[in-house]
Amino acid sequence: MDAATNRITRILEAFQRGELGLDQAVDAVSSETRLDVRVDHDREDRTGVPELVWAEGKSDSQLLEAVGSLWKGSGRALVSRVTPEQATILAAEFPRGRWHEGPRLFVISEQPVRSLPGRIAVACAGTSDSRVAEEAAVTAEFLGLTVDRVYDVGVAGIHRLLGERDRLADAGVVIAVAGMEGAMPSVLAGLVPGLVIAVPTSVGYGLHLDGVTPFLAMLNSCAPGVLVTNVDNGLGAGVAAAKLHRHYSSLGGRDS
Amino acid sequence: MDAATNRITRILEAFQRGELGLDQAVDAVSSETRLDVRVDHDREDRTGVPELVWAEGKSDSQLLEAVGSLWKGSGRALVSRVTPEQATILAAEFPRGRWHEGPRLFVISEQPVRSLPGRIAVACAGTSDSRVAEEAAVTAEFLGLTVDRVYDVGVAGIHRLLGERDRLADAGVVIAVAGMEGAMPSVLAGLVPGLVIAVPTSVGYGLHLDGVTPFLAMLNSCAPGVLVTNVDNGLGAGVAAAKLHRHYSSLGGRDS
Amino acid sequence: MDAATNRITRILEAFQRGELGLDQAVDAVSSETRLDVRVDHDREDRTGVPELVWAEGKSDSQLLEAVGSLWKGSGRALVSRVTPEQATILAAEFPRGRWHEGPRLFVISEQPVRSLPGRIAVACAGTSDSRVAEEAAVTAEFLGLTVDRVYDVGVAGIHRLLGERDRLADAGVVIAVAGMEGAMPSVLAGLVPGLVIAVPTSVGYGLHLDGVTPFLAMLNSCAPGVLVTNVDNGLGAGVAAAKLHRHYSSLGGRDS
Amino acid sequence: MDAATNRITRILEAFQRGELGLDQAVDAVSSETRLDVRVDHDREDRTGVPELVWAEGKSDSQLLEAVGSLWKGSGRALVSRVTPEQATILAAEFPRGRWHEGPRLFVISEQPVRSLPGRIAVACAGTSDSRVAEEAAVTAEFLGLTVDRVYDVGVAGIHRLLGERDRLADAGVVIAVAGMEGAMPSVLAGLVPGLVIAVPTSVGYGLHLDGVTPFLAMLNSCAPGVLVTNVDNGLGAGVAAAKLHRHYSSLGGRDS
Amino acid sequence: MDAATNRITRILEAFQRGELGLDQAVDAVSSETRLDVRVDHDREDRTGVPELVWAEGKSDSQLLEAVGSLWKGSGRALVSRVTPEQATILAAEFPRGRWHEGPRLFVISEQPVRSLPGRIAVACAGTSDSRVAEEAAVTAEFLGLTVDRVYDVGVAGIHRLLGERDRLADAGVVIAVAGMEGAMPSVLAGLVPGLVIAVPTSVGYGLHLDGVTPFLAMLNSCAPGVLVTNVDNGLGAGVAAAKLHRHYSSLGGRDS
């Protein structure tokens, strides 16, 4: 029983005990239920990607309602920022869904999405950054892209990145995820022709400012054309890559 | 006569007057000339876009040397953040170049670049933002793209943006430039399928923080997949759009 | 038994055990009780709204004393920032009061307030913002206003806001609550004639700065005349609306 | 001759001298003129206040075009953030306009606006704050309000504010302007029933942060219901007061 | 048994079990004990106030050693930032000491300090600020001052402060404690001749920045001569007042 149901139950019990008059009870119940939820059914038509669900800050009933609505319409849903408790509730309701613990994603994809030609790469600097990198990769895969993962290629040992240069140079978009000083996307953007989408992470120590440090570094890259998402926003990078791929593949592109 | 030449002249005159000994003169002259300039000749092969020149902070001789080197190689050069004084010097040396006063760009394009299929859109919220929007647009054109300009469509009169929705929905990439509260890219990203590259500008009043306000707003867009450049960085947005277009058009895309 | 009573009990027990001398005991007890509480009995006469109680940071006894004092005087009290523990204590003491869990308000209104003509609207961008919106709405209702709630009308799907334009245009004051990038109040202020009071919320992810992002956006709205409250301060917006309504309705206004 | 005309002249001269080909000349000229200016003719109908013009950052031709368009439609225009140079240009073109040097406003009001019943007060803490206070007062007067000015009533000598309490208590809205530590609006809001709109100014010394200090103070006022504008934004406060007055006076209010 | 003793015990057990060799054991033990604690025995002679003990961040054994050393020397000690756990430990060791729960002070004063002539006042704006005010007051009393407490006199109801003006005007130093917007010290400094030492507190809501708001306000007071301590630093204000009183009373001052 979720929190809203709980509250309504308590209201009715108070009414039954005579602690609330009829008017007060009606008023109280309607107050609990009158918050509109406006489902954006045609977002995919308008913007190229379906509505995704942020779990953070949603009550259990709000979450289940939002996911259920999307699942009924398309057989597919991606839920982000899912806590373990929310994952348990979602798994009970949608047993075909899959819980990605690291990136905190819950994914239902009973209906296959049309696979798009070409592929993107997702690179990350350190193992601690891999959760955010996975958020980007899984989101992109959910939206039909093929993803090449190139992890743990930070610049403290530049040979690791140089050794993967050819794989990275093949991709039209490289999502480059890094914390600490955020130097990797700059080096990468000087090595490969694809668009570099830089995702700063909150991984760091001391005066790191929760990700502001790599964020500022990526924003000020000496390699022109690097674009940036918010801190830890792998999902945003995945969505951006999908919008691009969907538009350009409709122009007749073939697998690279 | 540029500053470095001036300084060397003064050194030699002092030597002639006996104020400097031979060793001191040799030392002083070599000090003026020993700073390496390393030209990155193969950047276009590696990254898809040629080296561009930032004029800001460069001495006159450094600037002419850098532009001359690119012009000799390809008959083309784009110089950004050009002051009026620098523009005069560049125009004297490269009379075929063109000075864009608003976006502070100096462009030499004697050799045509291969025009790419498809087009992008550049939108801006207010007339004060148009300088940055032009930096993006002219950069993209220099790199071979066709640009559709949609200016003065800020959200204080939302009908202006809604009235241009079809033009904007046709583009694979929309560069959305805004100052003040930076709301336009969010509204736009909910209306069109193309990738929205948001460029915050330093246009604002009072507690605006030189562009941090629209910057943060764009970064936190409620529409997922919006990517952001640095404040006033129209050039970066233009380069990003060109990298995308070059990669995907090589996959066989045709004009939309 | 509240904390202060607890502490006094312990002091007396220590005195009984001989661990404290008489002087020490007197000193200690008086130290616990000498903090003045100055009740502001004529605030409503001076400022148009009665004193409201912030529960945050108050001890149980301070809280009960403040609420009891107001309730005795007028049969009405509004308590904000109430924790669940405090709500339990208040409900035990004031069984006719009502606990609003989302906005954390406890409201006692045994004596009706004179209902004012006209009405205001409270709009919010996302469901996560509804707690703050409810704080504004319930506060305004407590002070005698009629409130029209228009929720979940964020700009990522602008049609939702446009669809409610007529309801919103009827109100003399629209309290516009938003987190994320805080764009909704700007769009709204370009659509309706009423005063827009913007309330930023701390709802966001990544580099959102706990509400500073929508706050700055609202402050820099391209639509002139938007006024702003502190982050999450729905109560302040409700009070401001009530002060306005009370003053102007005394000038002879009728229901719109 | 403004800058744009200058630039076009130079383009045509270059064409005449044969330095530009026909295509280049056409391209260059159209580049100078293709920036759309979209006039928002029905803003007053939608939002209750006409479009106002920000002079800051506008070229001379853009400024004259914007002001001329408003003047032709209604015989009235208010231009803010006007530099002395811009004032000279405006005065030459619109000799009936009036230049307010302190608040940097240029006001044309050949057609009278319907005067609204009631009045507002504008208070400021120090003489240095009076420029911003005048921006608020003149804007409100331009929009039809009657304004009572109460200046130099900062809290370092609290008797000055207390001595004006009755005048201030009569107003439905008090615009309270202060720099330094920004304490005056808090004291005021505890003394009068009207809505307090607090306007922080950038007046201060040392670690004052260009107006952030009074801004934060006003935002955190211990008196509930204080609303805030951006730093130095007297215009915004004046517009807000006018929107309120227009709405409520349409409900039948009479002069207080 | 405190943490250091625990660790040494574990080292010796490991040695006994043969897991550590002799050298390793010696090394490990000495590592645990070699951190010097340098007691500053002559601080009172040098600076006028004895060393006080910050409990925060100290291990139990460090805390007991520091307090014991002071107590043995003078029969007096003041310990600040004491957690309830630390208070229990201190009370067991020093049963004559007294625990002030609000300001988190533990005070041992078996030997009386010479009482100084004159008195100071401690004022605070809200009841939530009283913990910090008590830290100042108890510290000052520990150092021999007579303290007049004037609490809950914030500016939202200015009559409360005005009503206590005479008491406050008698004191040579007024410690003025406030959170929220921190306006009270400015008003006070315009009313009384004594030195105002302003202590900002971290009490606030929303964009309050943990006390930076009242801090900046106090620093920018429009009343000259207001001095400021760090946020919540009642102890520092109490020490400052004592240093003053001690110096000047040695010049022959008598009770005011």
Place this chain on the structure above:
Amino acid sequence: MDAATNRITRILEAFQRGELGLDQAVDAVSSETRLDVRVDHDREDRTGVPELVWAEGKSDSQLLEAVGSLWKGSGRALVSRVTPEQATILAAEFPRGRWHEGPRLFVISEQPVRSLPGRIAVACAGTSDSRVAEEAAVTAEFLGLTVDRVYDVGVAGIHRLLGERDRLADAGVVIAVAGMEGAMPSVLAGLVPGLVIAVPTSVGYGLHLDGVTPFLAMLNSCAPGVLVTNVDNGLGAGVAAAKLHRHYSSLGGRDS
């Protein structure tokens, strides 16, 4: 002729030329003159120090009026933050006044102030800090104090401070002025019994934040009881010292 007179002259000329109607001229002239200046004649009685004049941001006529009013009443005035241009104007009007160029003070003291017993010390860390130190010293002298200057005693050569320890230990108040890292007041407060009033200066290089660095250091001094003024606020420190001295010397203190 000051700016206000200039403006009124221009208004009347325009009226004479018929460019302004009678009503407009009356309105314009009164607009220039209606800003109240409220002189705080009894501030010295209330707060122990007379009103001082900040020149910054004042028009010439406002400045002369404020200074003249104080001079007429008492034959004494202190004006701070005086520009060279303002100094010239003041010197012409008040030839007996003296201009202190470094600290930007203009001082008129035709009537002697009662000299107070005892003395204070003003210390500064580097020669660049001496302007702010002089602002403190001259202000204190103006208010009747005897000042012992101890300059250029920064901690990079600690022997300089140690060598002056005795002079500094004699003073009841030491105003300690420092820029850079602001370490000197902490060392000093551990050496002397007097109250240390720390004044941070904006002297520094690189990431110094215009005085925030020494400011934060002083605020977090490991020596308890250090009080702080705003950045570069020597005047505030001088006033604080005078308030103290006046109060305590009235208690019967004699020269130390």
Place this chain on the structure above:
Amino acid sequence: MDAATNRITRILEAFQRGELGLDQAVDAVSSETRLDVRVDHDREDRTGVPELVWAEGKSDSQLLEAVGSLWKGSGRALVSRVTPEQATILAAEFPRGRWHEGPRLFVISEQPVRSLPGRIAVACAGTSDSRVAEEAAVTAEFLGLTVDRVYDVGVAGIHRLLGERDRLADAGVVIAVAGMEGAMPSVLAGLVPGLVIAVPTSVGYGLHLDGVTPFLAMLNSCAPGVLVTNVDNGLGAGVAAAKLHRHYSSLGGRDS
């Protein structure tokens, strides 16, 4: 059983229960294991120090794998930012390792490192800073240095630092660790010839900004040549000292 093993177990159980198909199970398992860990085996050859392991943010299996790999290669490993839980796991796997609770280091050094000639000093200002100082000291010892610890020599009692001047002047590098206002390294750098590496700590109260205060102070030291690490980064200081010592001792240095 670590978290990754847990997750794989759950996947296989779900497969066994038929909740996952074969493809899904393969996909899920490989997802858990496909994150590359790239060991940097030749870092010591390249940079002079071996790879060290940050425990923070690593899963148990990642941690054990990283430490095990280093231990197998060299019989030595240093792990930093180790939680008590991680220490327990490491101690079980590597019983010859030693856990330093204060600095949170786990050190395995079965193979002795070549001891370098000369020695460094590690100084800290307060006992609360000793954890960070120990991180520096233990790291340096692990890398072959001899360390002289000089603790609790903060500037509030400058005689403590002066009394240790000779020991500190003998060291080629002094790592100076301080929180609060961070003044000690400045004083020290004016007293000794060795390089001062300043390490700010997050130890402080009130507006201390988690170590930004001493950090800024150290960065702006009035003594030239002070170098700074990140907040609480004792490890970085220890590594820097070791790099220096290794390079210079290879030049033929003897014990000082």
Place this chain on the structure above:
Amino acid sequence: MDAATNRITRILEAFQRGELGLDQAVDAVSSETRLDVRVDHDREDRTGVPELVWAEGKSDSQLLEAVGSLWKGSGRALVSRVTPEQATILAAEFPRGRWHEGPRLFVISEQPVRSLPGRIAVACAGTSDSRVAEEAAVTAEFLGLTVDRVYDVGVAGIHRLLGERDRLADAGVVIAVAGMEGAMPSVLAGLVPGLVIAVPTSVGYGLHLDGVTPFLAMLNSCAPGVLVTNVDNGLGAGVAAAKLHRHYSSLGGRDS
């Protein structure tokens, strides 16, 4: 004639004209001259490097006095942050000195310093960073070091840095200067064994925060042991390198 002399002249002229009495004249003159300058004659003995002179903020007479005092003692002086005007004055007084325009240093070295064995490297990322790099290099040379300059090796073309790896790996200390995103020192520290001293520069565009961006990046380097100076503080890096070299070369080191 410098400013102080000017002022004294004016005082005496006023005295001659009778505008100042004798007492006033004496007072005024002594005020101009009483600011102590304390020369730190034994700094080199204490700290290993002689006193250097910051020209910024010094009057002409203060500057000449400071430089003259050092020159007389040792025949050598280094003056930093020298404006062109100050350089002209210094060159007139010290014709054997040399003015480095880029790094704004004025260097007098008539007496040779003992050349130290070994050498350091100074690297910079872009040509705009070379001014700061030169400040480091010239300072180090002044103090007796041999410097290998490796300029324009930023990471946007990583091959440039890799191509100089051998030169850089030979140095015991590498001063790494970079603006923009500040990534170069991190890459470098993973490639070479010497100590990397990172110097951030204020070179950047948009949201670069005057050097805070590369500063934070360097501070958070993923390569351990990188030490940082203040923004643009090449001098500090040069001094640090010299202190190291002097200490270790005294241990018997020979040229590498």
